[in-house]
Amino acid sequence: MDExxxxxxxxxxxxxxxxxxxxxxxxxxxRKQLIRMISQHAHSxxxxxLPEGAWITRAPTLRRKIVLLAKVQDEGxxxxxxxxxxxxxxxxxxxxxxxxxxxxxxxxxxxxxxSLTWADMGMIGWLVDGAAxxxxxxxxHCSYGPYSRAMVRIxxxxxxxxxxxxxxxxxxxxxxxxQKAMVQDALNRWWAPxxxxxxxxxxxxxxxxxxxxxxxxxxxxxxxRQEFINKMVPDLQLLGLKIPDPNLHYDETSGNWITSExxxxxxxRVVKGDxxxxxxxxxxxxxxxxxxxxxREALNAYAEKYEQ
Amino acid sequence: xxxxxxxxxxxxxxxxxxxxxxxxxxxxxxxxxxEEDIAFANLALDELxxxxxWYELYQxxxxxxxxxxxxxxxxxxxxxxxxxELPKGDWAFSMTRQYLFDLYENVLLEKLVNSTNxxxxxxxxxxxxxxxxxxxxxxxxxxxxxxxTDESHARMQNALNExxxxxxxxxxxxxxxxxxxxxxxxxxxxxxxxxxxDKTVSHLSASGLIVPRVLxxxxxxxxxxxxxxxxxxxxxxxxxxxxxxxxxx
Numbered sequence: 024m025d026e027x028x029x030x031x032x033x034x035x036x037x038x039x040x041x042x043x044x045x046x047x048x049x050x051x052x053x054r055k056q057l058i059r060m061i062s063q064h065a066h067s068x069x070x071x072x073l074p075e076g077a078w079i080t081r082a083p084t085l086r087r088k089i090v091l092l093a094k095v096q097d098e099g100x101x102x103x104x105x106x107x108x109x110x111x112x113x114x115x116x117x118x119x120x121x122x123x124x125x126x127x128x129x130x131x132x133x134x135x136x137x138s139l140t141w142a143d144m145g146m147i148g149w150l151v152d153g154a155a156x157x158x159x160x161x162x163x164h165c166s167y168g169p170y171s172r173a174m175v176r177i178x179x180x181x182x183x184x185x186x187x188x189x190x191x192x193x194x195x196x197x198x199x200x201x202q203k204a205m206v207q208d209a210l211n212r213w214w215a216p217x218x219x220x221x222x223x224x225x226x227x228x229x230x231x232x233x234x235x236x237x238x239x240x241x242x243x244x245x246x247x248r249q250e251f252i253n254k255m256v257p258d259l260q261l262l263g264l265k266i267p268d269p270n271l272h273y274d275e276t277s278g279n280w281i282t283s284e285x286x287x288x289x290x291x292r293v294v295k296g297d298x299x300x301x302x303x304x305x306x307x308x309x310x311x312x313x314x315x316x317x318x319r320e321a322l323n324a325y326a327e328k329y330e331q
Numbered sequence: 332x333x334x335x336x337x338x339x340x341x342x343x344x345x346x347x348x349x350x351x352x353x354x355x356x357x358x359x360x361x362x363x364x365x366e367e368d369i370a371f372a373n374l375a376l377d378e379l380x381x382x383x384x385w386y387e388l389y390q391x392x393x394x395x396x397x398x399x400x401x402x403x404x405x406x407x408x409x410x411x412x413x414x415x416e417l418p419k420g421d422w423a424f425s426m427t428r429q430y431l432f433d434l435y436e437n438v439l440l441e442k443l444v445n446s447t448n449x450x451x452x453x454x455x456x457x458x459x460x461x462x463x464x465x466x467x468x469x470x471x472x473x474x475x476x477x478x479x480t481d482e483s484h485a486r487m488q489n490a491l492n493e494x495x496x497x498x499x500x501x502x503x504x505x506x507x508x509x510x511x512x513x514x515x516x517x518x519x520x521x522x523x524x525x526x527x528x529d530k531t532v533s534h535l536s537a538s539g540l541i542v543p544r545v546l547x548x549x550x551x552x553x554x555x556x557x558x559x560x561x562x563x564x565x566x567x568x569x570x571x572x573x574x575x576x577x578x579x580x
Contacts (some may be wrong), residue, residue, distance in 0.1 A: 082570070085382075085383055085386070088353075092376055141580075317482045320480050
């Protein structure tokens with residue numbers, strides 16, 4: 024088959040709802056876009072271990088400590104699973120990690136915000152994992168088999184994380200004055216970053232149309248963001264929490280909650296590496312990598328000597 | 332029934348597992364390979380889970396809730412060994428410590444599954460299934476790092492030199508421990524130490540490592556701690572102590 028015929032067959036398979044599998048023919052751009060998306064997703068899981076990992080030692084009950092450590096461990100597991108999914112497209116783990124450490128690869132900007140109090144663990148679980156689930160539920164229908172299956176598995180665990188986060192936010196919103204203040208402060212800081220998680224406006228998202236045509240995405244950034252807002256606003260208000268947006272209002276005609284315009288200057292600043300914690304996060308990853316160099320060398324040396 | 336000495340003994344088991352799990356959890360997100368971010372977190376989770384089981388038994392014996400025991404005690408009230416409270420150090424240090432501890436737990440649990448106390452027996456049986464995997468995992472690491480490169484070997488030998496005398500504290504009996512031994516609730520730690528020593532020396536030598544010629548434990552009393560424990564506890568209870576005990580988190 025010539026390239027044109029292959030492309031037509033590829034589009035037809037996607038139209039029929041078939042999954043594209045690792046050995047199958049695919050356009051080079053499809054492969055590239057998927058490697059970009061999946062590796063960014065994997066990096067997000069790995070960097071995402073840091074803001075929450077920092078609170079494992081301070082979790083206030085034995086149960087919370089175990090749950091938080093298990094959550095951070097799940098994130099490592101998701102990262103590993105996703106790196107494998109990207110490997111099926113020809114990327115290697117080393118290349119991907121090198122790109123992350125060199126600051127060339129992106130990861131979810133939300134992890135470039137600091138986690139300042141324990142209530143952030145609840146708010147991150149509910150808002151950030153909640154937003155991630157909306158995106159991932161969509162990607163579970165993605166046309167690339169390994170990514171789609173990874174999403175199904177990951178969503179199941181993320182749903183637990185979100186429930187655990189929600190449970191905490193509810194408890195603190197109904198808790199002592201100090202807990203209430205803490206959880207309101209967490210909402211004040213995490214609301215905007217969680218809306219930014221859905222990415223730029225559709226009009227500024229150059230890859231969206233193609234990704235939708237290829238069946239990688241089925242909804243646009245703005246559609247997903249609006250769904251998230253409509254879901255979260257009533258739930259948060261019900262708890263007596265105040266959403267930090269003076270212009271927030273309900274639009275009867277569309278049935279949507281309308282928020283202020285997102286601070287896109289901040290959004291692009293953080294994406295480009297100048298957020299509150301970008302340097303710190305990458306430095307932590309680099310340090311772990313450098314500190315582990317002798318360990319990886321030892322494993323290789325051992326394998327060469329004894330496992331040939 | 333020697334309930335008070337049993338409670339004291341259970342507390343030492345709980346505290347050792349808890350503090351070790353806490354220390355190992357500090358690796359989450361910072362391990363040398365992603366696979367170990369996952370595996371080592373798993374070991375930490377297991378240790379914390381085991382501690383929880385022992386704290387529950389402690390509660391049955393004394394009425395004191397696990398979260399009160401963990402978050403509302405000061406350093407001098409903790410009954411863990413100094414061995415587990417030392418900072419995590421490098422990967423060689425944490426791995427060697429976990430290995431030495433896993434072997435101790437294996438020889439101990441092998442006996443505890445036959446304890447005349449039904450609750451001790453039940454918990455030991457549950458924990459032992461997991462500890463067998465721990466030991467397999469850490470034994471493999473000890474071998475790979477001990478025989479890997481000159482650097483990994485040197486780091487492992489350093490870790491062993493630093494840890495050995497502290498590890499021996501695991502085998503120091505409590506004051507009233509003979510009551511428990513006589514009632515066949517707990518095994519005699521002297522016998523366990525011999526078994527542990529034979530097994531560790533054999534595996535460590537096969538991994539190219541030399542066991543220090545030290546026979547005396549670095550510390551005897553479990554009421555005495557290094558400065559590291561107070562630091563650990565300050566950080567650990569900083570959120571819990573924002574409110575009085577009993578407020579839900």
